[in-house]
Amino acid sequence: MIATKQMDLRANIKKYFDLAFNGETIVVSRKENKNVVVISEQEYNELQRAKRNAEYLAKLDRSFAQLKQGEVVIKSMEELERMADE
Template identity: 50%
Template sequence: MTAVKSIDIRNNFNTFCDKVFGGETLIISRPKNENVVMISENEYNLLQKAKRNAEYLSMLDRSIEEAKSGNIIVKSLEDFD
């Protein structure tokens, strides 16, 4: 992980894009500590997938706890007609 100033990004954008594409993460320093992070699209997609997986697993955990506590509704196939 490398920290750079926003002016350096403006002056050397292609160079930093190549570094990010090569796997490096950049922290871009901005005034008032409003920093941003630059990552590759592949890394972003992996983070999004991990987030979705965590949300799904959390939903499953809640469902399992509800079932264990008896908070379920049982229906037969005839109930869906």
């Protein structure tokens, strides 16, 4: 991880973008602690995928808890087919 100031980023934007593209995380310090982070699109996509996976796993955990507590609705195949036709 590299930390830099906003003015240095502006003056050397290509350098920092190249570093981010090659896997480096760039933290840009700003006034009032309103910092930003520059990462590659690939790393951003990986973070988004991990976030979606975590959300999906949390849904599964909630579903398993509901199942254990008997909070389920049981339908036969015929009932499901009737519901689909409605």
